[in-house]
Amino acid sequence: MSAFLEVKNLTVSFPTEDGLVQASNDISFSVDRGETLAVVGESGSGKSVTSLAIMGLHNRKSTNINGSAILNLESGPIDVISAPEDQVRRLRGKAMSMIFQDPMSALHPYYSIGDQLSEAWRLYNKGDKKAGHKRATEMLELVGIPDASKRVKEFPHQFSGGMRQRVMIAMALINNPSLLIADEPTTALDVTVQSQILQLLKDMQKEFNMAVILITHDLGVVAEVADRVNVMYAGKIVEQGVADGIYYKPDHPYTIGLLNSIPRVDQLEGKRLIAIPGQPPSLINLPQGCSFRKRCTFADQVADNLCATLAPSLDMKENAHFSRCHLTEKQLVAARGGK
Amino acid sequence: MLKYLVRRISATLVVLTLISMSVFLIFDVLPMDPARLTCGKACSPAVVEANRHRLGLDVPVQVQYGRWVKGLFVGRTYGEGQAQFTCPAPAFGYSFNRHECVTDLLKSAFPVTLSLAIGAFLLWLFVGVSLGIVAARFKNRWPDRASNVFVLVGTSLPTFISGILILLFVALKFGFVNPIDLGKWVSPFENPIGWLNTFIFPWITLALAYAATYTRFTRSNVIETSSEDYIRTARAKGLSEKVILRKHTLRAALAPIVTLAGLDFAGLLGGAIITEGIFNLPGLGRLSIRAVVNDYDLPIIVATTMLAATFLVVMNLLVDILYAYIDPRVRVA
Numbered sequence: 001m002s003a004f005l006e007v008k009n010l011t012v013s014f015p016t017e018d019g020l021v022q023a024s025n026d027i028s029f030s031v032d033r034g035e036t037l038a039v040v041g042e043s044g045s046g047k048s049v050t051s052l053a054i055m056g057l058h059n060r061k062s063t064n065i066n067g068s069a070i071l072n073l074e075s076g077p078i079d080v081i082s083a084p085e086d087q088v089r090r091l092r093g094k095a096m097s098m099i100f101q102d103p104m105s106a107l108h109p110y111y112s113i114g115d116q117l118s119e120a121w122r123l124y125n126k127g128d129k130k131a132g133h134k135r136a137t138e139m140l141e142l143v144g145i146p147d148a149s150k151r152v153k154e155f156p157h158q159f160s161g162g163m164r165q166r167v168m169i170a171m172a173l174i175n176n177p178s179l180l181i182a183d184e185p186t187t188a189l190d191v192t193v194q195s196q197i198l199q200l201l202k203d204m205q206k207e208f209n210m211a212v213i214l215i216t217h218d219l220g221v222v223a224e225v226a227d228r229v230n231v232m233y234a235g236k237i238v239e240q241g242v243a244d245g246i247y248y249k250p251d252h253p254y255t256i257g258l259l260n261s262i263p264r265v266d267q268l269e270g271k272r273l274i275a276i277p278g279q280p281p282s283l284i285n286l287p288q289g290c291s292f293r294k295r296c297t298f299a300d301q302v303a304d305n306l307c308a309t310l311a312p313s314l315d316m317k318e319n320a321h322f323s324r325c326h327l328t329e330k331q332l333v334a335a336r337g338g339k
Numbered sequence: 340m341l342k343y344l345v346r347r348i349s350a351t352l353v354v355l356t357l358i359s360m361s362v363f364l365i366f367d368v369l370p371m372d373p374a375r376l377t378c379g380k381a382c383s384p385a386v387v388e389a390n391r392h393r394l395g396l397d398v399p400v401q402v403q404y405g406r407w408v409k410g411l412f413v414g415r416t417y418g419e420g421q422a423q424f425t426c427p428a429p430a431f432g433y434s435f436n437r438h439e440c441v442t443d444l445l446k447s448a449f450p451v452t453l454s455l456a457i458g459a460f461l462l463w464l465f466v467g468v469s470l471g472i473v474a475a476r477f478k479n480r481w482p483d484r485a486s487n488v489f490v491l492v493g494t495s496l497p498t499f500i501s502g503i504l505i506l507l508f509v510a511l512k513f514g515f516v517n518p519i520d521l522g523k524w525v526s527p528f529e530n531p532i533g534w535l536n537t538f539i540f541p542w543i544t545l546a547l548a549y550a551a552t553y554t555r556f557t558r559s560n561v562i563e564t565s566s567e568d569y570i571r572t573a574r575a576k577g578l579s580e581k582v583i584l585r586k587h588t589l590r591a592a593l594a595p596i597v598t599l600a601g602l603d604f605a606g607l608l609g610g611a612i613i614t615e616g617i618f619n620l621p622g623l624g625r626l627s628i629r630a631v632v633n634d635y636d637l638p639i640i641v642a643t644t645m646l647a648a649t650f651l652v653v654m655n656l657l658v659d660i661l662y663a664y665i666d667p668r669v670r671v672a
Contacts, residue, residue: 057574086579093577100575105568109668110590119586120576155667171576 041232097172162193241321432638471557493551522619605654609647
């Protein structure tokens with residue numbers, strides 16, 4: 001039995017005047033229903049670009065997309081990368097949905113919440129506006145908006161940020177999608193609201209038995225909800241594995257660096273946080289070899305200057321735990337600080 | 340809503356009062372003497388004084404203003420004895436140059452200006468907005484570049500050039516218009532074809548200038564709105580591009596055009612001086628320019644100024660109400 005979404009060798013690049021921007025490179029992963037995959041990485045690492053490609057939201061004329069992303073629907077598998085645009089459109093909002101980072105601007109300011117939700121529902125269901133509003137009210141209740149039957153008639157500007165994100169979630173789920181992509185859904189929200197939204201996403205996942213791809217740069221968020229994690233850097237997956245493995249036994253210096261840079265409650269006071277030195281490379285003309293090597297503090301430990309000449313492949317280090325690094329297991333243990 | 344309306348309407352009345360007062364005051368401080376202008380070359384001081392009395396200019400300016408306001412409501416009587424006559428309410432005064440009640444002059448000029456404004460308005464709105472949408476959808480491709488040429492021509496040709504060119508090289512050259520009938524007022528209810536014939540070229544002249552601006556404005560608004568987050572949301576919902584454009588992009592992109600269009604239309608209702616001049620149309624624009632330049636005819640100037648100002652403030656009010664209907668964010672509680 002194959003997973004609901006299988007992405008294979010997905011590569012997205014944008015031709016620009018300065019050259020080809022390799023936004024995401026040779027991405028492969030899969031997510032099944034009921035499972036949450038977190039995609040972690042800093043800005044520009046290709047997280048959003050990959051998910052927009054799966055949703056078919058890139059302009060096909062100005063974007064080069066290769067590889068495949070297969071949705072295993074009940075009616076049979078569809079590759080959303082090569083399928084005709086119109087067919088992919090009909091999957092959006094029904095088989096796969098997406099919520100975005102900034103709920104303040106993601107809702108149309110001129111239409112009522114009920115109109116916007118019912119528009120999404122009526123696209124795939126037969127029913128008049130009244131039925132749409134009824135369904136919208138049910139969804140608003142489900143995502144925990146109090147007084148839903150009254151608020152359904154209100155406009156986005158009458159909602160707070162957290163409430164708007166709940167509306168976005170309600171809209172994304174109104175047609176029972178099998179895949180939900182959440183692109184930094186909590187980044188624009190208050191910390192207290194963040195955990196509420198994450199809890200809501202978890203509850204909804206159970207309710208609808210969805211596959212969830214959670215894009216984030218916040219490892220705290222990942223720890224809370226993810227089953228498996230993709231760590232991305234400069235357009236590539238550098239580490240892939242179950243969440244616990246990533247946290248307790250990271251196999252890539254970048255992941256180790258990210259984890260070291262999180263402030264911890266049990267850390268000694270007065271100790272500085274460890275930052276990863278340098279900047280990510282430009283995605284135009286990526287350097288030969290490992291794209292992380294210039295920021296990697298362990299690169300000189302690898303023999304024959306291998307990091308500068310050969311790009312490491314995504315190799316299995318342990319059971320279902322992959323990493324793109326030349327370091328040996330012994331060197332990695334040392335890099336982790338003996339763990 | 341009612342409270343808001345009452346507040347806005349009272350503000351409108353205050354504005355109109357202030358405008359009429361200013362026009363009276365400006366007229367008062369200017370060095371020209373209408374009483375002197377109304378009698379010929381050899382004019383004795385006694386005649387000038389008599390004329391001044393007849394024109395009602397022998398009393399202080401505030402009394403003149405009071406009489407004018409009163410006339411608006413109850414009508415106004417001029418002259419004495421046998422020569423006495425009345426302009427019925429609403430009386431904007433009497434033009435001693437044209438020997439007519441100003442209200443009658445307005446009544447005959449307004450339909451001309453209204454016809455001109457409505458036709459031009461519809462034409463430029465249609466051409467400008469649709470061209471703007473096409474240009475935005477085909478950004479940087481040939482339809483966009485073609486519309487750019489149109490915009491350049493429209494904005495750089497002033498109406499007094501384009502009007503004359505259209506009149507000479509299209510209307511008269513191909514015999515669409517008989518020079519003798521040029522600008523003859525025909526009621527659209529009696530002779531729709533004749534009405535169209537009178538106005539089609541003035542419409543094109545005016546619309547050319549305005550449509551260019553509207554094309555540009557629509558184009559940039561549509562492009563800007565297309566990159567909004569909520570358009571991406573609409574796409575993520577699975578809506579087709581056609582529905583996204585019609586329901587989501589245009590709704591937001593065209594809202595500001597309502598304001599622009601309302602004010603432009605109101606401005607035109609005050610009279611299109613140049614276009615009316617070129618096409619010999621007896622509208623408000625020509626009425627006012629003659630009153631200002633040739634006759635120094637206060638009652639007409641005050642009336643046309645007031646009328647133009649009224650159109651603007653009333654349209655402003657309408658646009659604000661309409662805008663609240665379109666954009667829920669500006670709705671008043």
